[in-house]
Amino acid sequence: MRRRVFLSAVSTFALLAGASTAPASTVGRGGELQPLLDQLTATGAATSAIAEFRDGRTSVWRGSSGVKRFGGSEPAPVDGLFRIGSVTKTFVATVVLQLAAEGKVSLDDPLERRLPGLVPRSDRITVRHLLQHTSGIEDYPRFLYSDVKDYLRKRFLTRTPRELVAIAAAQPPLFEPGTSWSYSNTNYILLGMLIERLTGKSFETAVSQRILRPLGLRDTVAPGTDLFIRGPHSHGYMPVERDGEIHPVDVSVLNPSAPWTAGGMISTTADVNRFFAALLGGRLLPPAQLREMIGNPVASSGYGLGIARLVLPCGTTLWLHTGGIPGYITFAASTEDGRAQLAVSYTPWIGDGGGAILGLVTTAFCGSATGTGQAATELTLPKLG
Template identity: 60%
Template structure:
């Protein structure tokens, strides 16, 4: 975003203006035993996410027993309603860590093996299926084409996308888009992020258990952890409970205007990015995962073993920070929503951020917020952290 645009958004934040963003920025901030300096630094960094190009943003940072929650911007453009602290949002590709955890739970129970092939469970579904293993799918080393890369053909414009926003897509329909394309590389020889991998994994889970993958997420993760605000929505297009609105740019009468895409049938993302949650519950999930509440030590060790790719392991990414710390987590994108969820290796510190991109790209500002939280404001840089996300 240009300097002029950033200055304009910052002025709105500070002066109130027509958009009343100043009223919302920090209006929802809460803290529990957090240091005032840390609280103010985090809030300032969260405000910068909105300045950089988001209609709203919210976050939760946990450091041991101390918890800080903040919000910035507005919940809906054209209103002065603040972003609800602790609100629900579409987590996008963070869904993949939930799916990977379920797969590993089934491995631990002997229902699946990481060396099982796709052909064994889903015969005839994909090229090279007899040589692609579940491990390849989990770590994106399968070489399977990403069906999302064909969205430009399906939806050349925002108008085309909006016309199909309530359509229910079947997993086999979207996997077929990938199956029509040649493999990106031979299985296990390289790395390439592909949402198709997690469709195939969820299809394997359903074949192995005889139940929808969402039911397995509920059985193995949501119910045991008491995550009542986390949902696998299926074909339900509505985002219920307190939430911010998401937007996409729409050309109208020669101008770019925001198209509200908060209501959207999430089957287009399915097991690659459909889950809805809150910052607190995402943090709770990653804390339980990384401290051994969900997987055995042996399986957790396998999950955290990065592939030849850029720090990606089995459904979870490794994020080295400039200050020397290493975080684990995932990022995510769904129409109108962007997520960054990371946890320190010992589980002591966690940050989950959700933003609604509009008018710019808040990615670098989110990276700066992460670095502020884990390295301190003085150490934060403009260099973006690696952001593997669902590109829709």
């Protein structure tokens, strides 16, 4: 989900943690990637950061920087769990495309046929429009909380999918379906409801049976209404102003029913990379459905069906998704052939970590010689979470 509930960067509040740990293994470009990961915590943009870069099945670099808890000394666990935010959408899109391959739904089916009466103009909104954010349906998080304090009061509440959709449905449509592009979490709540309607199972069960178990993603979970990250993890914080000073509020515990299929899943860098490798490597979808996913992205956004395209300065094409949820930001990408992947999670604090992420991406996939310099500064990472 989008980071609408975060305060803007303010003050020069001292970060009481900045130690980095050596990578669990150093191969390939690991020596160049670790300093870039350290930038996130050294500049105060994050309290912790972890990453994994895979180049083929055997060449793996993992890195960790910062600390597990604000003001503490225990290093951030390199294999820690984290909330992946909108990277969840790529899992959801994969399940929908699997169902399409099985003939259970067509991407051109109108929403009214499958989930009648939930949003205006549902007779003109198709499954494809939902997957590609071309439905024109408003983004429900914009109206879910009034400000940071309101979020902190309500973050433990259980929300139903119908409740979330109704919030967006009460707003005027943004545009006629298929005529423009606007990122909307509501689209993926509707897709979660569609998965449950078509399979007769909860989304949590469907994604587990179709993706998590077959790939052996033992550290990935769709948590439903479970408030906790159950395993080793770095804590995420929100900067909250009190009496003119900025204080950290731990937001690691929250009710994931609010983001649900738009951004509620939990994973690790290793599991996220294995998922993207399997997806782009053709192990999760038949060729026709994989072509649907990546074959015709929206020109203005690069967004396909649950995944976005980014062409790097060195010419390498990536398919990726980003994710932002209170306390955690995620970047996950793979080369188009599924050979190499990069997954990064950090717990944002004060400042912008985009530059360090950009450096990690270009260095990992292009090498420092071609991934830096003027060409890289002109590259913009998509904001999809």
